[in-house]
Amino acid sequence: MRQFVATNRHIAFLRERRINTHHEQECRLSEGHIIFLRETARIEPYATFIVGSGFCSMGSFSYSWSEMFPDVVVGRYCCIAHDVKFMGGWHPMRSLSTSSMFYDRQILAYRDAQEDFGVPVPVRHSDETPDFPVIEHDVWIGQGALIGRGITIGTGAVIAAGSVVTKSVEPYSVVAGNPARHVRYRFDEALCRELLESRWWRFALPQFADLDFSDPRAFLHQLRDREEDMAEFSPLPTLGSELIAL
Template sequence: MFKIIESIKAARYKRLVRSHGGKIAAGPSTFSKYASADLEEYVQLGHIKIRSSQVGIGAYTYIRSGTHLSFVSSIGRFCSIGSDCVIGQEKHSHPSSWVSTHPFQYEDGGNLEYRADEALAQIGHDVWIGAGATVLAGVKVGTGAIIATKALVSRDVPPYAIVGGNPAKVIKYRHAEDIIARLMDSEWWDLDTATLRELNMADPEKFLRSIESRTSRDKVNYRVVCLSQKGVKPLKSDRS
């Protein structure tokens, strides 16, 4: 009976998320007890785990199954995150300066308390993270970056850099410096997809000339919904 009730709750949860333009594979079981996520429209979440107390995820971003969001505050729009990644892996998950690193000292009746003091990772817009990659807590991944499969990212990643390895290092950049600067200035991720599809996104130079020739650039206003174990709650504010 319990499983039936939980299944009904999960189905209702998923329907509510779909009504706001998103998809979530696992329902409320995605979240740990105190975790929550603010999702813009068209976000797709596979069977993932979210431990962050509050993480914002931008429109059209998808995250494949097996990925964990731990100490991370934001993931931008149009991000592609592969399976089995860890975003915001804590650096101090165990008390290395204590007598023992084992959690028996502070769990299950232990008289001590241990809290890892971690900075939060931040992922920019249009970031592609390959399967099995790990981004440590406190790392900032710039807009347009690509992180190779199984890379361990321990330092900030510049915009439009391609990084790989353990520890991850810059392999090359996706574009020339002037193109990168113009792409960042364009803030194209703030435009609606109908407008973007009218432009030549296969040719950065032509795309930028089109964007730069526009006299006005109206920013898209996506709906936002807050998800947690407790349920689905629409929000009034938008992220950009």
């Protein structure tokens, strides 16, 4: 992960690339703002980071009202509400101890003990830390949810407010609770399958703005009639390395 101090060049570049940092106004950043992101981040136009300093890979027409970890991956058309958290540090469950003292050499207490005893403690366990979550397309994460690591939240899923999500969530599943459990699917099985097969998020919202998306079945029917004449929306993403290099 890299961090850098935003300048007017960064702010203008984000605006030029249609990467937004405010829901309604053009920009909330100012010179001196610290930004965290990965060089490998891929951010599509019309992605919006409404709060915080973390920028992650995010698809078009998605937005977050919560601070984002740079390692999270977000697809298109996602809505992330206020106060959503992502589980951070991980501890080795299969080792003798779960204590960070056994493997984190950056901890001051570890370094003090090594200096006093004159004996370094080698790291003898494998890295068990799971990756940060992958959030697919058209996902709604409600306020105050806690999202675990090493999981995928499937396309069309809904995470109820306050849920603690520790396992992957199926496409179009609505989950709630602590731990989060499947409550129902947003639509019947056939419609969920058709929506996934259509991959409607390939297109930009203005391309189908005149279709009846209030009725998913009607929308799919209309999309099939039109999609042969529609070009998939494949914008050039902005890379984290481009921002860092400015």
